[in-house]
Each structure stands twice: as C-alpha cells, then as structure tokens.
Amino acid sequence: xxxxxxxxxxxxxxxxxxxxxxxxxxxxxxxxxxxxxxxxxxxxxxxxxxxxxxxxxxxxxxxxxxxxxxxxxxxxxxxxxxxxxxxxxxxxxxxxxxxxxxxxxxxxxxxxxxxxxxxxxxxxxxxxxxxxxxxxxxxxxxxxxxxxxxxxxxxxxxxxxxxxxxxxxxxxxxxxxxxxxxxxxxxxxxxxxxxxxxxxxxxxxxxxxxxxxxxxxxxxxxxxxxxxxxxxxxxxxxxxxxxxxxxxxxxxxxxxxxxxxxxxxxxxxxxxxxxxxxxxxxxxxxxxxxxxxxx
Amino acid sequence: xxxxxxxxxxxxxxxxxxxxxxxxxxxxxxxxxxxxxxxxxxxxxxxxxxxxxxxxxxxxxxxxxxxxxxxxxxxxxxxxxxxxxxxxxxxxxxxxxxxxxxxxxxxxxxxxxxxxxxxxxxxxxxxxxxxxxxxxxxxxxxxxxxxxxxxxxxxxxxxxxxxxxxxxxxxxxxxxxxxxxxxxxxxxxxxxxxxxxxxxxxxxxxxxxxxxxxxxxxxxxxxxxxxxxxxxxxxxxxxxxxxxxxxxxxxxxxxxxxxxxxxxxxxxxxxxxxxxxxxxxxxxx
Numbered sequence: 001x002x003x004x005x006x007x008x009x010x011x012x013x014x015x016x017x018x019x020x021x022x023x024x025x026x027x028x029x030x031x032x033x034x035x036x037x038x039x040x041x042x043x044x045x046x047x048x049x050x051x052x053x054x055x056x057x058x059x060x061x062x063x064x065x066x067x068x069x070x071x072x073x074x075x076x077x078x079x080x081x082x083x084x085x086x087x088x089x090x091x092x093x094x095x096x097x098x099x100x101x102x103x104x105x106x107x108x109x110x111x112x113x114x115x116x117x118x119x120x121x122x123x124x125x126x127x128x129x130x131x132x133x134x135x136x137x138x139x140x141x142x143x144x145x146x147x148x149x150x151x152x153x154x155x156x157x158x159x160x161x162x163x164x165x166x167x168x169x170x171x172x173x174x175x176x177x178x179x180x181x182x183x184x185x186x187x188x189x190x191x192x193x194x195x196x197x198x199x200x201x202x203x204x205x206x207x208x209x210x211x212x213x214x215x216x217x218x219x220x221x222x223x224x225x226x227x228x229x230x231x232x233x234x235x236x237x238x239x240x241x242x243x244x245x246x247x248x249x250x251x252x253x254x255x256x257x258x259x260x261x262x263x264x265x266x267x268x269x270x271x272x273x274x275x276x277x278x279x280x281x282x283x284x285x286x287x288x289x290x291x292x293x294x295x
Numbered sequence: 296x297x298x299x300x301x302x303x304x305x306x307x308x309x310x311x312x313x314x315x316x317x318x319x320x321x322x323x324x325x326x327x328x329x330x331x332x333x334x335x336x337x338x339x340x341x342x343x344x345x346x347x348x349x350x351x352x353x354x355x356x357x358x359x360x361x362x363x364x365x366x367x368x369x370x371x372x373x374x375x376x377x378x379x380x381x382x383x384x385x386x387x388x389x390x391x392x393x394x395x396x397x398x399x400x401x402x403x404x405x406x407x408x409x410x411x412x413x414x415x416x417x418x419x420x421x422x423x424x425x426x427x428x429x430x431x432x433x434x435x436x437x438x439x440x441x442x443x444x445x446x447x448x449x450x451x452x453x454x455x456x457x458x459x460x461x462x463x464x465x466x467x468x469x470x471x472x473x474x475x476x477x478x479x480x481x482x483x484x485x486x487x488x489x490x491x492x493x494x495x496x497x498x499x500x501x502x503x504x505x506x507x508x509x510x511x512x513x514x515x516x517x518x519x520x521x522x523x524x525x526x527x528x529x530x531x532x533x534x535x536x537x538x539x540x541x542x543x544x545x546x547x548x549x550x551x552x553x554x555x556x557x558x559x560x561x562x563x564x565x566x567x568x569x570x571x572x573x574x575x576x577x578x579x580x
Contacts, residue, residue, distance in 0.1 A: 017385065020373075020389045025392075030408075092299060096297060123561050124557050125312040126314070126553025128317070128540045151303045182296070207398050212400075236405075266406040281391055
C-alpha cells in the first residue's frame with residue numbers, strides 16, 4: 001500500500017497502531033494476570049489485590065503443585081505421549097503424502113486412495129462406536145489409546161501432499177535418472193525441501209498431543225493414567241457458584257485458598273507452548289499458507 | 296508406503312464409521328453389535344419426541360452461526376488493518392501475540408475464563424464493581440452464556456484466522472496501489488477498491504468452507520465452560536451425545552444423535568466443498 005501523507009491519514013494510522021496493540025494485549029493480558037496470581041500469596045489473591053504484578057511474591061503454589069505426585073504422573077504421561085505420538089504422526093504423514101502426491105500413472109488408483117483418506121475427515125461414526133472400537137482393540141487404559149486413533153493426521157497429510165505437488169518435477173526426474181528409488185527420493189529430496197511445512201505440522205502435532213484432554217478422559221479408566229490436560233481439567237475447571245446457595249458458598253470458601261494453586265497449574269500447563277511457539281512461529285505462516293491456499 | 300497409515304485409518308475411522316448401525320438397534324453392550332435386536336427407526340422417533348432435542352439443535356445452530364459470522368468479519372478487518380502497519384517489528388510482534396491463544400487448550404483457556412469471569416473474585420467483575428456496576432455471573436446466566444461462547448471463541452481464534460487473509464493480501468499486485476494513488480485515491484478508497492476485491496476469492500472460499508462446520512458449535516469449549524444452570528441455552532449436539540452416551544450409558548440413543556449429526560454434516564461439507572470448487576476453484580488436493 002502506498003503512503004498518503006495527509007493529516008487525516010496520520011491520525012488514522014496512529015489509531016490503527018493503538019487498536020492493534022490493544023488487541024494483542026487482549027490476547028496476552030489474561031495469561032499475565034493468571035501468572036501474577038500464581039506468584040502471589042493466598043491472602044492477596046483471594047482479596048482481589050492482584051492485577052498484573054504479583055502481590056506478596058511467593059513460589060509456594062509452585063512448590064505445592066510440583067510436589068503433588070498426581071501432577072508429576074500426568075506430566076510423565078503427556079511427555080511420553082508427545083515423545084511417541086509426534087514421530088508416529090510425522091512418519092505416517094510422510095508415508096501417506098508421498099504416494100498421494102504422485103500422478104495417477106505412477107500410483108495407480110491414486111484418486112480412489114486419496115478419497116479413502118479424505119473421507120475420514122468428512123464422516124464420523126460418532127463417539128460411542130469409536131469408544132467401542134478402542135475397547136475391542138484392547139488399548140483402553142494404555143498410552144496407545146491416546147496415540148493410535150489419531151495416528152494419521154489427515155489434515156496434515158493434505159497439507160504435505162499439496163506442498164509436495166508443487167515441488168519442481170525436474171528435480172525428481174534428475175534424481176530418478178541418477179538411480180534413486182522412491183524411498184531415497186522421499187528421504188533425500190522431498191523431506192529436505194519441505195522443511196517449512198514439516199516444521200508447521202510438527203508444531204501442530206506437538207501442540208495437539210500436549211493439549212489433548214478429551215481422549216484421556218474417555219479412554220483412561222484410572223486417573224493415574226490421565227495425561228496432564230485431562231488431569232488439569234479435573235482440577236481447574238470448577239465453576240463459581242457462590243451466588244447460588246449457602247452450601248456452594250462453603251465449598252467456595254475452601255476453593256479460594258486454592259486459587260493460587262489453580263493459577264499455577266494453568267500457567268504450568270501452558271508454559272511449554274509459550275516456550276516453543278515463538279521459535280516455530282516463523283515457519284508456519286509459510287508452511288501452512290503454501291500448503292493449504294494455493295496461488 | 297501407503298499401507299501402515301491406511302490400516303490405522305481402516306481400524307480407527309472406518310470401523311467406528313460402520314458402528315453407527317447401533318443407532319438402529321436396541322443396543323445391549325453385553326450382547327454386542329451382532330446379537331442386539333434391530334429396532335429400525337425407533338431411536339430416531341424417540342429423539343424427535345424429546346422436547347429438549349429441538350432446543351439443542353437450535354442452540355447448536357444459533358451459537359455456530361454467530362461464531363461463523365464473527366469469526367469471518369473480525370479476522371478480515373484485522374488482516375486489513377495489520378496490512379496497513381508500516382513498522383515491521385510492531386506488525387510482527389502483534390501477529391505473534393494474537394496467534395498465541397489459538398495454541399492453548401480449552402482446558403487452559405477455560406480455567407483462565409472461569410477465574411477472570413468469576414462473579415466473586417474475577418478481575419472483570421472487580422472492574423465492573425469499581426465502576427459502580429452489579430457483578431455479572433457470565434458463565435452461570437443462561438441469557439449471556441451463548442455470547443460468552445462466541446466472544447471467547449473469537450478471542451481464541453481471530454488472530455490465527457487472519458493468516459489466510461494476510462496471505463491473500465500479499466498476492467495483490469502493488470502496482471495497483473501506485474496507480475490508485477496517481478489517480479488520487481486515499482487509503483480508504485484503496486481498501487474499498489483494491490484490497491477488498493483482491494481478497495474476495497479467499498473470503499468466498501473461507502465462507503463456503505465454514506458452511507460445512509455449522510453443526511460444530513465447539514464441543515471442547517462448551518464442555519469446559521458449561522454447567523447444568525446454562526444447559527437451556529448452552530447445550531449443543533455434541534455435549535448432549537456425551538452426556539447421553541458416556542454418562543447415562545444410553546449408547547443407542549447417543550449414537551442415533553451422533554449419526555444424525557454426521558449425516559447432516561456430511562451433506563453440508565460436501566455442499567460447501569462443491570461450492571468452494573465452483574466459486575473459488577478450490578480443491579483439497
């Protein structure tokens with residue numbers, strides 16, 4: 001866009017900066033507020049003195065949370081889930097996207113296979129049949145219940161296959177002439193050229209595994225197998241019903257002292273994302289946009 | 296190469312997809328799919344007689360239509376305004392911050408919302424009280440609940456949704472703007488006559504694609520924010536399926552609701568993909 005240096009133009013431009021900065025603050029301030037509560041004393045937090053900076057700074061809440069065996073258990077489940085799940089997601093995405101990115105004459109029935117894959121995005125049998133299938137395959141209450149049902153991230157397959165298709169054909173021909181097979185082609189030509197999109201789907205899949213809670217809730221029978229977010233759900237999702245009756249008011253009074261602990265758990269639950277996301281962020285604009293919206 | 300993934304899809308997508316047949320059975324878990332009695336459309340007629348079924352369908356549509364509209368308009372506006380920013384580092388910082396909530400789970404965001412919206416100790420109500428207002432129980436008032444859902448969904452995703460629009464903006468030919476300035480167009484005129492028409496194909500694409508999602512009012516969000524007090528306005532198809540199926544163990548009924556939703560969704564998504572192909576020349580692969 002070309003700058004027009006009029007007086008009104010400058011005012012509007014300033015207003016625009018103010019608005020955009022306000023919007024970005026809107027996205028980050030609630031998190032800062034929660035972090036401030038988690039580092040404040042119970043008294044300060046429950047009497048509502050904390051806004052964006054801790055009052056009576058203390059790390060008591062963190063000592064308490066990190067000393068709880070339940071929290072550490074579920075953290076271990078989530079770490080295991082990310083460590084196993086993300087590589088499986090990536091591997092299966094590559095293995096499916098590569099053949100699907102080929103022409104019909106290289107991979108016969110390609111369109112039919114592609115529809116086989118895409119159909120799973122369009123139609124679901126629903127929660128109950130999925131639950132029964134997971135139970136019948138005997139993986140209920142194991143880490144595999146969190147990994148196998150979502151092992152093929154179809155949306156990522158589509159992103160990657162679209163990215164593969166717009167790589168120059170000449171490279172592929174040259175590599176074939178030099179005697180490369182499909183496996184070499186995938187590993188030595190396609191993968192190195194697709195780093196932006198691979199970084200993007202790695203981020204998506206890591207965040208997905210880190211954030212998932214519902215599958216943990218339905219596929220895990222005992223709370224000690226809960227992944228972190230499922231465990232956190234049982235702790236931090238407690239609605240405030242003080243205004244409804246005295247019995248609730250009593251329970252609420254007990255909850256108030258938990259406020260800093262809950263805040264600490266919310267903050268810990270989002271911390272890894274806060275740490276990883278800024279570094280991968282620069283890739284996903286490129287990776288996602290090239291993969292999904294062509295032209 | 297194709298085989299391992301295909302096998303997993305077969306087991307965990309196609310097998311459950313055929314599991315919908317229990318919607319037509321008087322399903323007894325001990326007997327399994329093969330020995331339960333077939334009852335035809337009985338489960339569906341039963342559902343249609345439930346008074347709260349219509350309420351739930353209405354809630355789902357009401358919430359998701361509002362989400363679709365807000366979720367399109369705001370990101371388009373934000374993308375245009377971001378595009379007007381000249382200082383690159385400010386622009387990039389703003390982008391980084393507004394994408395962030397998208398990457399948080401609804402458990403985390405739900406926890407944050409419950410805290411800041413709490414009628415007794417939440418910061419939002421403290422501000423309202425400071426200005427002399429009455430505290431509002433945002434998550435416990437049925438008439439407000441749908442708006443809290445739309446607002447918080449917008450908060451989570453408006454930033455991330457700007458990405459596609461920003462990409463569309465980068466493909467607009469800069470010469471057009473120079474020509475417009477020569478012809479004396481101010482910034483507003485440039486936006487109306489160049490930027491918006493330039494974005495039109497992507498806007499049409501996103502609008503048609505969102506049509507297919509109209510029965511998804513956001514299970515994860517609603518599930519983490521609702522309570523019996525607001526079922527009347529906040530219960531959606533997916534939360535109803537969850538409560539009927541996994542809490543009350545009415546497997547056949549829950550599957551019938553889920554099947555109804557899947558079929559309607561399939562029709563909607565197929566239609567929206569077809570429209571996207573017709574009007575925006577979009578293909579998935």
